[in-house]
Amino acid sequence: MTPVAIVTGASSGIGAATARRLAAEGFHVVLAARRTDRLETLLAEITTAGGRATTVACDVTSDKSVAGLAEAVGDLPGPVTLLVNNAGGARGLDQIEDADVGDWQWMYDVNVLGTLRVTKALLPTLERSGAATVVVVSSTAGLGVYEGGGGYTAAKHAQTALAGTLRLELNGRPIRVVEIDPGMVRTDEFALVRFDGDAERAAAVYAGVAEPLVADDVADCIAWCATRPHHVNIDRLVVRPLAQAAQHKVHRVS
Template sequence: MGEKRLAVVTGASSGIGRATARRLAADGFEVICAARRTDRIEALAAEIGGRAITCDVTSADDIARLADEVGERLDVLVANAGGAIGTEHVADAKFDEWRTMYDTNVIGVAASIQALLPALKQAHGVIITIGSVAGMVAYEGGAGYCGVKAAVHSLMMALRLELFDQPVRVCEIDPGMVKSDEFALVRLHGDAAKAEAVYAGVDAPLTQEDIGETVAFVATQPEHVNIDQLVVRPRAQAAAHKIHRTG
């Protein structure tokens, strides 16, 4: 048997990142779990037989250390680290929060790709970013988050053109409503009641495991198959602003 295929998942300490690490491990990948919360990723790595690397994607030193850990070959990069902060209108926007979102969701994603690109080329690998339908349609209170996810979409479109003659696939997954363990809670500054209200009456929002399954599908396509962009919503969500709620 040959060496195990190697995957890196950033933001692996919770939510979609953690579910993706578990799913890729189940598919036979050795997974490098990268995130800021060392205790969580060490526990996850022990569970799935992977490796834990403490990594803040906004830190150049951390990104360099991640690249050193990866070495010369990388089959899959899931650039998942990011998230939303706040729902204020532009008139009341807290720009420190916007800067944090841009640093993690955009610069952090680009830095991760840049550092690991040589290893991905060597292995004929695949880059997968976790975008959002928020990057496709803006809504009130979403200018900051919609802006960063639109930037991720533009990043991936440009990257695909730049790498058109290279043996690397460039893929973007854009989830709709996902009920993960922390996304809404972080966005709403820890207000559990408001976070739960986001999903009120929605019979079956997506789960973080659904997105992990989707990542595994994209990651395991034949080398000549590139899933440019994959939009995934729950059936109850016809569009960003049109959601079926009961009760």
């Protein structure tokens, strides 16, 4: 039977690219996100290319919605062998003294509690496959801090801690835990969401960077980790563009 992969946040960016790549790798991909119109477009693209996919409306900040995802997955014929916790995002670049508490709460809910809800709901199904993988898409922001990034780095540090703790707790059971930490990735929406739709501020993030990562680069990393022999666990994969030596060190050209 065709193995099943679940990708949250599949409606755009890294999630959509990962769904396409996993379908090409032979998975039946469950496309989970809030924006069902975009999921239907992606579904058509995948099936036209000969892949298999199913769409499920899912808001990772809602217990009820996540329960619906787990129920929908249970109706699929193949073993659920892969979960990619990709849903997440950033809001704002305020310093702590000016921080918007609502933005911090949203970032914690979608990045950390979203990963918790989905993983908790799907672990029994994953374990029944006998050889499963949980991927947590965190960020290099989970490995360091920078001015104005307090809310996002706090959330991503917590998500990184979740992944590491889960790996310890599942030791001896047939479930790998892989953490993917991308650096600067240019997607259509990440910076726009962070700056509340301000296209000029969003574009400035990548100004002068000749080749930032794109969503397909991260999807390639996720697929590679997920398709290693099951006894091989890539605990953490940190991936940055060549121009980014560290979170605060980026080469820019005029």
